[in-house]
Amino acid sequence: MTASRSLHLGGPPEIEVKEVSFTYRGSTEPALHGISFVQRRGEIVGVVGPSGAGKSTLVKCLNRLVPSFDNGTFAGVVKIAGQTLAEQRVCDVAPLVGMVFQDFESQLFSTNVAHEVAFAMEQCGYSREEMVQRVGAALRAVGLEGFESRDPATLSGGEKQRLAVAAVMALRPRVIVLDEPTTDLDPQGRAEVFALIEQMRLQGATLVLVEHDLEALRVCDRLLVVRDGRIVADLPPSELMARVELLESCRLRPPDLSLLCERLGITPHTQTLEEAERAIRARFRICATACESRLDYDASASSCLPVTRVGQEANKGRQEALIEVRKLTYAYPEGRLALEDIDFAVGSGEFVAIVGRNGSGKSTLAKHLVGILRPTRGQVLLGGRDLSRLTVAEISRHVGFVFQNPDHQIFAATVEEEVAFGPRNFGLKPDEVAERTQRVLAAVGLEKLRFQDPFLLSKGERQRVAVAAALALNPRVLILDEPTTGLDFFEQRRMMELLTELNRGGVAIVIITHTPWLVACYARRVVMMERGRKVFDGPVRQFFASSELLENSAFRLPEVTALSRRLGLVALTVDELVSVLEARS
Amino acid sequence: MPIYLYLDRGTLFHRFHPTVKVFGLFAVFWTVFWLDHPVALAPVGALLLGVAHASRSWANFRRLSWLLLLIVFFTSLVWILFFRVGAPLAKVGPLWVSRASLEFGLGRGLKLAELIATTIIFLSTTKVEEFSYGLRALGVPYRVGFAITLAFRLAPLFIDSALEVVAAQSLRGHEFRRGGPLSRLRRYAPVMIPVFMGALRKANNMAMALEARGFGHSPRPTSFAEYRFTRSDLFALIALSVLASASFLAYYLGWAGIKIR
Numbered sequence: 062m063t064a065s066r067s068l069h070l071g072g073p074p075e076i077e078v079k080e081v082s083f084t085y086r087g088s089t090e091p092a093l094h095g096i097s098f099v100q101r102r103g104e105i106v107g108v109v110g111p112s113g114a115g116k117s118t119l120v121k122c123l124n125r126l127v128p129s130f131d132n133g134t135f136a137g138v139v140k141i142a143g144q145t146l147a148e149q150r151v152c153d154v155a156p157l158v159g160m161v162f163q164d165f166e167s168q169l170f171s172t173n174v175a176h177e178v179a180f181a182m183e184q185c186g187y188s189r190e191e192m193v194q195r196v197g198a199a200l201r202a203v204g205l206e207g208f209e210s211r212d213p214a215t216l217s218g219g220e221k222q223r224l225a226v227a228a229v230m231a232l233r234p235r236v237i238v239l240d241e242p243t244t245d246l247d248p249q250g251r252a253e254v255f256a257l258i259e260q261m262r263l264q265g266a267t268l269v270l271v272e273h274d275l276e277a278l279r280v281c282d283r284l285l286v287v288r289d290g291r292i293v294a295d296l297p298p299s300e301l302m303a304r305v306e307l308l309e310s311c312r313l314r315p316p317d318l319s320l321l322c323e324r325l326g327i328t329p330h331t332q333t334l335e336e337a338e339r340a341i342r343a344r345f346r347i348c349a350t351a352c353e354s355r356l357d358y359d360a361s362a363s364s365c366l367p368v369t370r371v372g373q374e375a376n377k378g379r380q381e382a383l384i385e386v387r388k389l390t391y392a393y394p395e396g397r398l399a400l401e402d403i404d405f406a407v408g409s410g411e412f413v414a415i416v417g418r419n420g421s422g423k424s425t426l427a428k429h430l431v432g433i434l435r436p437t438r439g440q441v442l443l444g445g446r447d448l449s450r451l452t453v454a455e456i457s458r459h460v461g462f463v464f465q466n467p468d469h470q471i472f473a474a475t476v477e478e479e480v481a482f483g484p485r486n487f488g489l490k491p492d493e494v495a496e497r498t499q500r501v502l503a504a505v506g507l508e509k510l511r512f513q514d515p516f517l518l519s520k521g522e523r524q525r526v527a528v529a530a531a532l533a534l535n536p537r538v539l540i541l542d543e544p545t546t547g548l549d550f551f552e553q554r555r556m557m558e559l560l561t562e563l564n565r566g567g568v569a570i571v572i573i574t575h576t577p578w579l580v581a582c583y584a585r586r587v588v589m590m591e592r593g594r595k596v597f598d599g600p601v602r603q604f605f606a607s608s609e610l611l612e613n614s615a616f617r618l619p620e621v622t623a624l625s626r627r628l629g630l631v632a633l634t635v636d637e638l639v640s641v642l643e644a645r646s
Numbered sequence: 647m648p649i650y651l652y653l654d655r656g657t658l659f660h661r662f663h664p665t666v667k668v669f670g671l672f673a674v675f676w677t678v679f680w681l682d683h684p685v686a687l688a689p690v691g692a693l694l695l696g697v698a699h700a701s702r703s704w705a706n707f708r709r710l711s712w713l714l715l716l717i718v719f720f721t722s723l724v725w726i727l728f729f730r731v732g733a734p735l736a737k738v739g740p741l742w743v744s745r746a747s748l749e750f751g752l753g754r755g756l757k758l759a760e761l762i763a764t765t766i767i768f769l770s771t772t773k774v775e776e777f778s779y780g781l782r783a784l785g786v787p788y789r790v791g792f793a794i795t796l797a798f799r800l801a802p803l804f805i806d807s808a809l810e811v812v813a814a815q816s817l818r819g820h821e822f823r824r825g826g827p828l829s830r831l832r833r834y835a836p837v838m839i840p841v842f843m844g845a846l847r848k849a850n851n852m853a854m855a856l857e858a859r860g861f862g863h864s865p866r867p868t869s870f871a872e873y874r875f876t877r878s879d880l881f882a883l884i885a886l887s888v889l890a891s892a893s894f895l896a897y898y899l900g901w902a903g904i905k906i907r
Contacts, residue, residue, distance in 0.1 A: 130854055155860035167848055168855035170799060172652060172773045179870035186864035189872060196870070210654075228859065433813045454819040462817050468847070469807070470814040472839035482836070486819030516843065530818060 072102030074140075075235055075267045081122055081137030088133070092118045094290045095137070100236075100283075103265040105258075107278040107298070110287035111312035112519055112549040116271045119287060120238045123269065124158040125151045142235045155181060159229025163241040163547075165221040168228075174200070174216075175209040177224055181232045192231075199227040203257055218419055219250025223257055237261070238269045243277075244547055247419040247575045249615035255280070273549055275302060276316045276620060279332065286311050303330040312551035314578075317620035320635045325642065334620070338627045345642050382406040382442075383538050383569055384430050384460065389439035391425060399425045401593045403439070407538055412564050413571045414580045414601070416614050417590035423573045426590065427540050430571070432456045458487070461531030465543040467523040470530065476518070477502070477511040480529045487534070497533050505529045505559055521552030528559065538569040545576060557583045578619045581605060581633040589614055606631045651706050651769035659701035659771045663879040666886075667772045668780030673886040674764045680897035682904050684752040690893075691756060694763045703770035707763070714762055722755030732906050746906045753904065774799060775871055788867060796852070804845055811840045 078098050084091040092115045100106050108116045121127040128135035129151050139146045141157045159181075162168050171177040178196045187195075200206050203223040208216070213224055222242050229237055239258070243251040259280055261268060272278055275298075284301045286294040288311050294301060301308070305315045305323045315323075318337050322330040327344065331337040384407045391400040400422045407413060407430075415423045428434040429441050432453045441448040443459055464470065473479040477498055484494045502508045505525045510518065515526050524544060531539060541560070545553040557579060564570045574580060580587060580601060587604040589597035597610050604610055605622050618626070625632035625641075632638035654660075662670070674690070681687045698707060707714070729751060732744035772780075774795045781791035812822070815836045822833050896902040 124858055126854055126858060130857070150862070151854075151857040152860045152863040155858060155863060160855075160858045162851065162855055162858075164848075164851050166803065167851035168859075170796065170852075170856070171775060176773075176775050176870055181859040183867045183870055184860035184863050186866060186868050188868065189870060192868070192870045212652075232860065428813075431817060433817070453813075453816045454821065457817040457819055462814075464810065464814050466810075466844075468844055469811050469840055470818070470836075471843075472836045482820070483818040486821070534819070 073143075074099045075102045075104070075142055076100040076123060076269070077138070077140040078119075078122070079138040079140075081119075081135075081139060083118055083122065083127055083133055083135050085131060085133040090290075092133075092290050093122070096287075096290070096292055098285060098292060098295060100267065100269070102235075102267055104283065105262050105266075105268045105270065105281045107281035107284040108269060108271045108287060109273070109275060109278065109284055109311075109313055111551060112521060114287045114311075115290040116287050117240055118290075120160075120240055120269055120271055123236065123238055124154045124160055125149055126160075152184065155234070156185060156232050157234055158236045158238060159232060159234040160238045160240065161222065161225045161229060161242050163244045165218065165225055165245065168225050169213045169221060172212055173209065174205060174211050174213060174224060177213055178228050178231050181228060185232065195231045195233075199231040202230060202260075203227040204253075217250060218246045219253035222246060222250060222254050226254075226257060236267045236269065238271075240271045241273070241547075242270075243272070243274075247615065248577070248617055249418050251277075251575075252615060252617065273313075275308070275313055286313070299330070299332050302332070312549050314550035314553075317578075317635055318624070321621060321624070321638065324635060324639045334624050334627060337624050341624075341628065341642065345645055382408050383444060385442040385445075386426075386429065387440045387442070389426075389429060389436050389441060391429065391434060392437045399593050400429070403595050405588060405595060405598065407569050407571055409537065409569055410564065410567060411569045411571075411586060412561075412584050413569075413586045413588060414584035415571065415573045415588045415590065416575070416580065416604075416616065418615055421590040422593040423590050424542055425593075427462070427542060427571065427573055430538075430540055431460050431462045433462075454486070457483075457536070458534055459537055461534060461536035461539045463524075463527045463531050463539070463541040463544060465546055467520070467527035470527060471515045471523060474514060475512050476507055476515050476526055476529075479515050479526055480533050483530055483534045497535075501529045501532045504532065504563070506555075519552070521548045521556065524548065524552075524556060525559065528556075532563070532568075536568065538571065539563065540571045540573075542573045543575065544572060545574065545579060553579065577616050577622075580616075581619050581622060602631050602633060605633060651709075651766065652773055653703060653705060653770045655702040655771075657701050657771070658878065659697065659767070661878070662771075662882055663873050663875050664772065664776035664780035665783040665873075665875075666780075666879045666882050667768060667776060668784055669883065670886050671764060671768045673890045675761065676890045677893035678757055678760045678764070680893045681757070681902040682750065682753045683902055684749060684756050686896055686902035687753060687756045687760060690889075691760055691763075693889075694760055694767065698763065698767055701767055701771050703767050706766050706770045710762075710766060714759060717762065718755045718759045721758050722751045724751075725754045726751030746904050750904045769798070776873075779869060779871065779873065789862075792861075800845075800848070800852075803848065804841065807844050808837060808841045811837045811844075814840075 076099065078096055081093055081096045082091050083093045096119060108120060110116050118127055121131065122139050123141065125146055144157065146154060169177055171180055175196050178199050179192045182192045182195060200208065203226050205220065205223055205227060213221060216224060226237070243254050246254065255277055258268065258270065262280055270278065270281065278284060279298050281298055284296060284298055285292050286301065286307070293311065294307060302316050302319045305319055308315045318332070319330050321337065322328070325344065327340050331340055386403055386405040389400055389403040390398065392398050403426060415426065417423050425434060429436060432448050432451065435449055443451065443456060448456060471479055473482060480501055481494050481498045484497050489497070502511055505528055507522065507525055507529060510522065515523060518526065528541070545556055548556060560570050560572070561583060572584070584601050587597065587599065587601050588595060589604065589610060591613055596613070597604060605618065611618060621632055621635050621638055625638050630638070630641060632641060677690060678687065681690065698704060726743055726747050727741055729747040732746035734742040734744050736743055778791045778795045781794065782788055820836055823830065824833065893902070
């Protein structure tokens with residue numbers, strides 16, 4: 062902690078939450094159970110926990126969105142800068158507490174950046190002179206100076222989220238709450254937002270940050286772990302991250318370094334790559350010069366690594382091409398090229414991850430594989446047949462597609478009806494529909510929820526309903542557009558294990574993802590897109606060994622891979638690195 | 647895909663005071679409302695073509711041309727065939743047209759085209775914030791004005807969402823164009839439900855974000871944008887008033903209607 066920051070932290074309480082409980086209307090279980098905590102001025106507090114734990118409900122209490130917006134029974138006291146918020150309207154709390162939401166599309170209302178930043182000040186009746194001065198300052202603070210006249214709709218995801226931060230900063234609130242601000246962003250956008258948070262930290266801002274990614278939360282002073290509406294731990298990041306068991310019991314993904322230290326018995330747990338490298342070199346007597354000579358990827362070096370990744374157990378190698386893309390070019394109606402000269406094939410039994418920044422052409426390519434989009438030039442072949450000669454319905458018998466947002470397809474009254482919809486459309490007999498529905502629901506683990514209303518399920522469960530609906534058509538290839546967005550670690554792992562299981566059963570899997578550890582742990586082949594072109598197509602290990610590719614895709618290396626590269630290896634999982642190190646010792 | 651029709655071109659029409667723009671929108675609507683005969687509507691159409699050219703709004707006309715042509719064509723056709731007044735000029739089976747039905751049908755099509763064209767020009771030259779400001783200046787309560795402008799902001803998002811839902815359901819073998827009209831309508835349920843649920847969720851998120859940004863805090867919100875009323879605005883107001891009055895006069899004197907022979 063820097064000296065200037067430690068000065069901020071001794072300040073008076075900025076947030077006081079005393080015995081806060083809340084039960085949503087119509088629910089029997091409280092979402093929050095007598096929660097209390099204090100946050101001092103200049104402190105950054107991270108709130109973590111599984112989906113449905115009450116994190117968002119808790120932070121919404123800080124600006125009265127709960128109970129003003131979400132009706133229910135509220136008890137307890139929330140004070141911001143000494144002021145009790147009871148009975149205040151949400152809009153009256155805005156000058157005290159600013160909030161940035163996950164969905165950046167829903168929080169931008171204006172047609173240019175400067176107006177967007179000024180919006181809250183207009184609502185609070187500021188003079189124009191004051192607004193002009195503050196708009197400039199807020200945009201400078203988030204690095205969007207010069208963007209004043211840009212339409213927010215034309216900004217990247219990261220820029221939009223930084224704009225949302227500037228829009229709340231302009232009111233100079235005492236506290237800024239960021240509720241999962243990076244969930245919908247690509248790695249570049251995430252990096253931008255976390256750089257901004259780091260900058261705000263140094264400037265002494267009081268921040269509350271809800272986030273799933275623990276590794277990113279090392280920036281915080283304290284982490285509150287929320288489970289079943291209660292705070293089960295309130296610790297500095299270094300202490301919390303060392304408690305691997307607690308994290309796993311709260312469905313959180315322990316940072317790779319903590320897991321590695323736990324597995325290797327290194328205490329105290331290291332917090333940085335440098336510390337971890339030193340500890341491992343000392344422990345395993347690894348010679349620095351010998352390792353440096355192997356820093357670059359080469360196939361022989363990596364082949365000495367044991368095959369322990371989940372995905373590789375099912376590796377059958379590429380067989381016949383199910384889908385083949387030849388010289389595919391696609392231009393939008395206004396003429397802008399979205400894809401250019403793509404050659405790409407998916408074989409049976411493959412597990413492919415398509416990566417790249419937002420707007421690089423990943424989803425556009427995937428939509429061509431199911432005939433939602435038709436090529437401007439080039440061909441897409443499905444089992445040797447030109448896709449343009451087939452209807453979307455015909456294609457969907459062979460290729461399943463799961464959209465990023467499962468709510469774009471769910472409409473039926475029960476999970477079972479939802480899954481049976483596809484087979485019925487293809488005119489299958491009722492017995493066969495029932496048999497398929499039963500089999501698919503068992504495969505995705507939704508048997509017990511078959512009579513539930515799908516709209517009442519969690520996001521992870523709804524995502525599984527969408528996968529089940531696609532699987533009910535018996536596809537040979539399943540394409541999933543960011544299937545783990547918005548899911549907690551437990552749900553992400555469950556989804557990926559489901560896909561691995563399907564892959565073992567012979568279904569080729571193609572996922573579009575921004576999550577490095579998912580690629581490292583589950584995929585066997587990476588296709589990287591950049592500005593509409595395919596710039597890499599090869600094994601996962603080769604991808605993670607290339608600094609240039611990682612930089613261009615804005616992927617943050619999984620900690621274990623970053624550490625292993627410092628040691629001259631390219632390990633993709635903690636298990637892999639532990640095996641190699643133990644073999645050496 | 648850009649979500650607004652606004653085109654940042656900096657023409658005279660873009661620079662008009664928001665009040666003048668909003669007044670202009672209603673004045674042209676008023677003008678068109680009183681005219682029925684295509685000959686009476688033609689000069690207004692010519693004027694709008696000139697404004698579209700001068701305001702450099704053609705890009706949006708091209709973007710929406712299919713919608714414009716489709717609506718105008720079918721409106722004209724339906725009125726020509728079903729406005730059964732006057733002596734028949736031509737007859738095919740049960741269908742016949744008269745001079746009056748031709749004039750009335752073409753007039754309806756032209757009227758609709760002019761209303762759509764006015765809206766396109768208005769949205770091409772007016773930012774959402776200006777629209778809101780203009781409505782307020784004309785006495786519309788702030789919240790109402792803001793809600794109207796928000797609808798413009800949301801409509802393209804819902805259209806995008808609906809297109810994705812249609813794609814998702816097609817991939818599950820759903821055919822939308824099977825059966826009669828009622829059956830087809832029912833077949834849109836798998837689209838309408840997700841779109842409606844998504845719209846509710848989005849509207850709720852947006853309402854939360856609005857309140858969290860202080861919407862409603864002050865009874866008299868201020869304006870970041872500064873608009874100056876110039877001489878051009880005054881001339882435009884006078885011209886629009888003259889146009890609107892002339893149209894009403896033409897209607898009053900019976901020059902703009904269809905004469906049945």
